[in-house]
Every structure is written in structure tokens, then in C-alpha cells.
Amino acid sequence: MHTQGMLRDNALKGKTIIITGGGTGLGRSMGTYFLELGANLVITSRKIEVLEKTAEEMMKQTGGQVLPVQCNVKEYEQVEAVLKAAVEKFGQVDILINNAAGNFISPTERLSHRAFDAVVDIVLKGSYNCTLALGKYWIEKKIKGVVLSTLTTYAFTGSGWVVPSACGKSGVWGMTKSLAVEWAKYGIRLNAVAPGPFPTEGAWSRLLPDPIKEKFDPVKKVPLGRVGDHQELANLAAYLISDYAAYITGDMVNIDGGEWLKGAGQFNNMDMVTDEMWDMLEMFTKGKK
Numbered sequence: 001m002h003t004q005g006m007l008r009d010n011a012l013k014g015k016t017i018i019i020t021g022g023g024t025g026l027g028r029s030m031g032t033y034f035l036e037l038g039a040n041l042v043i044t045s046r047k048i049e050v051l052e053k054t055a056e057e058m059m060k061q062t063g064g065q066v067l068p069v070q071c072n073v074k075e076y077e078q079v080e081a082v083l084k085a086a087v088e089k090f091g092q093v094d095i096l097i098n099n100a101a102g103n104f105i106s107p108t109e110r111l112s113h114r115a116f117d118a119v120v121d122i123v124l125k126g127s128y129n130c131t132l133a134l135g136k137y138w139i140e141k142k143i144k145g146v147v148l149s150t151l152t153t154y155a156f157t158g159s160g161w162v163v164p165s166a167c168g169k170s171g172v173w174g175m176t177k178s179l180a181v182e183w184a185k186y187g188i189r190l191n192a193v194a195p196g197p198f199p200t201e202g203a204w205s206r207l208l209p210d211p212i213k214e215k216f217d218p219v220k221k222v223p224l225g226r227v228g229d230h231q232e233l234a235n236l237a238a239y240l241i242s243d244y245a246a247y248i249t250g251d252m253v254n255i256d257g258g259e260w261l262k263g264a265g266q267f268n269n270m271d272m273v274t275d276e277m278w279d280m281l282e283m284f285t286k287g288k289k
């Protein structure tokens with residue numbers, strides 16, 4: 001069930017959606033589902049050859065329309081150029097998905113300040129560049145735009161060893177809550193999703209490189225005992241950007257099989273205690289007055 005599309009046919013009909021980092025991974029999966037629901041798509045990232053190939057495959061698969069545009073989200077002028085190209089092609093833009101990201105694992109003290117910039121500039125600066133450009137356009141044109149940002153659960157818990165990413169994602173979460181209130185008067189909604197582990201080449205190669213893959217198998221950290229399926233994230237994203245979610249703004253929805261909560265609860269690793277051990281432990285704990 002969770003691997004199937006959820007929304008009604010044509011739920012996004014007539015909407016034009018820009019997805020940053022839309023040529024690969026989760027951006028590609030979400031975009032494919034938006035096309036199936038009737039949207040027009042603009043996919044952007046740094047590598048135009050990847051975008052062009054993805055656009056062709058997406059159009060073949062869904063029959064929808066996809067415009068690939070090269071854009072480094074760190075550069076505001078390039079973001080404005082994407083918006084211009086999208087309006088020229090589709091007439092207007094309704095929805096922005098801030099999905100582009102950079103990340104790697106490392107002890108923070110080993111990082112140069114340039115390494116910090118490399119990640120924070122994509123995640124935070126890239127997201128505010130896109131949100132600002134689209135927001136100005138929507139306000140001027142009186143369009144009730146929607147922003148959805150792909151964050152992570154450590155946007156609110158924090159996480160060691162991915163500190164530039166945690167800084168960037170937390171910043172985007174702050175922007176989401178702030179603008180949800182400030183721009184509500186224009187009818188603009190902003191929300192976020194916080195995925196747990198969803199296998200993609202981009203994330204897995206940087207965060208779970210081969211030498212540590214087994215030891216840090218993410219499945220072991222997820223109470224529901226599996227990684228996420230791309231379609232279930234696409235379902236959630238499609239709902240949040242659709243008019244069905246018209247009363248939801250300034251929120252972030254976790255989709256992580258309970259991963260972050262398991263890490264937070266003080267006794268949540270007790271599933272390693274066997275029934276025999278519980279029999280024994282009970283003798284020590286029961287009947288204490």
C-alpha cells in the first residue's frame with residue numbers, strides 16, 4: 001500500500017512546480033509523482049546533462065512536461081533565471097520544493113571553513129535564495145504560492161558528525177516557521193518534511209560509505225525495521241503541496257519510522273534485553289515498596 005500513489009488523479013493539475021536537486025534521488029522521485037498527478041515540472045541543479053536525461057525519462061514515463069534548467073542555488077541571479085525560464089515555458093510558477101543539498105560525515109574539528117561553507121551555502125543560502133525569489137514573485141503577482149523544504153529530523157534534534165548540514169537544515173526550519181506567519185497574509189504556505197533514511201546514491205555514498213555501511217546499518221535504528229520507500233515520501237510531499245493541505249503551514253512532518261524518537265527515549269534500547277533476562281530482572285525490581 002505505502003508503495004502506491006495516494007492522492008486523487010489530477011490533484012496537482014495545472015500547478016507548475018520547481019524542484020531544486022530534481023534530477024536525482026528523492027527530488028526525482030517526488031517530481032515523478034507530481035507529474036503523475038498532473039503538474040508541470042521544472043528541475044534544476046548544477047549538472048545539466050543529468051537533468052536533461054532525467055527530464056526525458058520522466059516525460060516518457062508519465063507523459064507530463066518537464067523543463068530542465070541548470071542552476072547553482074548558491075547564486076541568486078541563477079535562481080532568478082530559473083524562475084524566468086519557468087514562467088516563459090509554463091505561464092506561472094505555483095510551488096517550490098527546496099530539495100537541493102550537500103552533506104558528508106566528518107568530525108567537525110577536521111573541517112576547513114570552506115568545507116562548512118560548501119554545505120551551508122547549498123542548504124541554507126540555496127533555500128533562502130529560492131524562497132526569496134519565488135516569494136517576491138508570488139507577492140507581486142498575487143499568487144498563493146507554496147514552499148516545501150526537504151529537511152531531516154536533526155534539523156530539530158541536532159546531530160554530531162554532520163554539523164554543517166545540521167546548521168543549514170535548522171536554518172531552513174527557522175525560515176519555514178518565520179515566513180509561514182509573515183507571508184500568511186499573502187496566502188503563501190511553507191512546510192517541511194523530515195525524512196529518516198531513504199536510500200539514494202547521493203546520501204548513501206556520502207553518509208554510509210562502504211567501510212561503515214554494516215556497522216551503522218540505518219535499519220537497526222528504525223523501530224519499524226526498514227528504510228523508507230520513495231513513494232511514501234512522494235505521497236506526503238504531494239499532499240502537503242496540494243490544496244488538500246490548505247490549512248497546514250509552518251509545520252514539519254517526520255517520516256522516519258520512529259527513528260529519532262528511538263534515539264531520544266532514555267530506555268528505548270531495551271529491546272536488546274531477552275525474555276529470560278526480563279524474568280531475572282523482575283526478581284530484582286518487583287515488589288519494591
Ligand code: HXC
Nearest residue numbers: 101102103104106112114115118119152196197202203206
Ligand atoms: C571533509 C570535505 C569533504 C569530506 C569536501 N570537503 N568533501 N571535507 N570531508 N567528505 C571539503 C573540501 O576539502 C573543500 O575544503 C570544501 O569541502 C569544498 O569542497 P568541494 O569539493 O570544492 O565542494 P563542492 O564542489 O562545492 O561540493 C559540495 C559537496 C559535494 C557537499 C562537498 O559532496 C556535493 O556536491 N554534494 C551534493 C550532493 C549531496 O551531498 N547529496 C547528499 C545529500 S544527503 P578545502 O578546505 O579543502 O578547500 C543529505 C541527507 C541528510 O543531506 C540526512 C540523512 C539522514
Ligand code: NAP
Nearest residue numbers: 021024025026045046047072073100101197198200202203
Ligand atoms: P541527492 O540525490 O544527492 O540530492 C541532492 C541534489 O542536490 C542533487 O540532485 C544535486 O545535483 C543537488 N545540488 C547539490 N548542490 C547544488 C547546488 N549548489 N545547486 C543546485 N543543486 C544542487 O540526495 P538525496 O538523498 O536525494 O537528497 C535530497 C534531499 O533529501 C536533500 O535535501 C537531503 O538533505 C534530504 N534528505 C535525504 C535523506 C535520505 O535518506 N536520502 C534523509 C533526510 C533528508 P547536482 O549535483 O547536479 O547539483
